[in-house]
Amino acid sequence: MMNEILIPILIVAGIGLLCGLILAFASIVMAVPKDEKAETIRELLPGANCGACGFSGCDGYAKALATGESKPGLCPVGGAAVAKSISAYLGCDSGEMEVKVATVHCLGSYDNTSNKAEYEGIETCAGAAAVAGGPASCQYGCIGLGDCVRACQYNAVSVCNGVARIEPTRCKACSMCIKACPKHLISFIPAKKQAVVRCTNCDKGAQTNKVCKIGCIGCMKCEKTCTHDAIHVKNFIAEVDPQKCTGCGECVDVCPRHCITLFDSNL
Numbered sequence: 001m002m003n004e005i006l007i008p009i010l011i012v013a014g015i016g017l018l019c020g021l022i023l024a025f026a027s028i029v030m031a032v033p034k035d036e037k038a039e040t041i042r043e044l045l046p047g048a049n050c051g052a053c054g055f056s057g058c059d060g061y062a063k064a065l066a067t068g069e070s071k072p073g074l075c076p077v078g079g080a081a082v083a084k085s086i087s088a089y090l091g092c093d094s095g096e097m098e099v100k101v102a103t104v105h106c107l108g109s110y111d112n113t114s115n116k117a118e119y120e121g122i123e124t125c126a127g128a129a130a131v132a133g134g135p136a137s138c139q140y141g142c143i144g145l146g147d148c149v150r151a152c153q154y155n156a157v158s159v160c161n162g163v164a165r166i167e168p169t170r171c172k173a174c175s176m177c178i179k180a181c182p183k184h185l186i187s188f189i190p191a192k193k194q195a196v197v198r199c200t201n202c203d204k205g206a207q208t209n210k211v212c213k214i215g216c217i218g219c220m221k222c223e224k225t226c227t228h229d230a231i232h233v234k235n236f237i238a239e240v241d242p243q244k245c246t247g248c249g250e251c252v253d254v255c256p257r258h259c260i261t262l263f264d265s266n267l
Contacts, residue, residue, distance in 0.1 A: 038066035044085045048077040050174035073097040076173035099191040101168040102177055106185045107198045107259055108141035109161040113212040129182040137211040140201045142185055151180035168265050191265040193247030195231065195240050199259045202235040216259050222251035
């Protein structure tokens with residue numbers, strides 16, 4: 001009776017041992033050689049895996065740096081410090097790195113706009129947007145359910161009075177909030193003094209006025225006032241070229257809708 005129990009157990013154990021030895025041998029024979037250079041660079045990167053560098057993540061960027069396919073200074077989360085460390089390791093010049101911050105192009109708070117319907121469902125912006133474009137009367141406006149807040153690892157994003165806001169001193173330009181926004185209201189801007197249009201509504205002025213008290217109506221006063229050719233109205237919405245904008249604030253002063261604000265990372 002004992003043998004009837006012991007023999008099957010020994011057979012199963014033997015099969016398991018044999019399989020283990022085969023797998024161990026296969027792992028040695030089929031092992032992919034490690035790129036020590038890429039691994040060293042990977043340790044210098046912050047590990048956010050946000051993809052803001054243009055690669056799949058920190059691993060992808062490290063491999064590109066190790067093979068010379070890319071250059072230091074593309075990691076906004078690590079900033080100049082990480083770029084300097086990688087450059088020192090590779091023995092190359094880090095170059096100048098443009099500091100960017102994310103900003104929300106909407107001022108559609110509860111004071112400035114209203115909802116066309118009451119939303120009952122999953123408390124996410126993506127979920128609400130899937131239902132007739134969301135509950136907000138402005139089809140372009142912030143839904144305010146915080147997908148961007150949950151995506152940010154640096155506590156830089158909050159929802160205040162129904163609209164998302166980003167604290168520039170905490171923003172690492174990782175692009176996670178940009179990817180999370182179903183309305184595409186968030187974008188990067190250079191961290192310098194400049195005018196920023198806080199609206200994306202490209203409907204005609206009369207229609208915009210019906211859904212938001214502060215939305216851009218394409219009146220072109222900002223364009224006519226700017227002496228640096230930095231702001232133009234396209235498709236009924238003003239757009240600022242940050243490379244030309246000097247931050248003089250003249251367009252901010254003449255905007256009748258007050259949807260242009262002056263951004264200054266030093267404020």
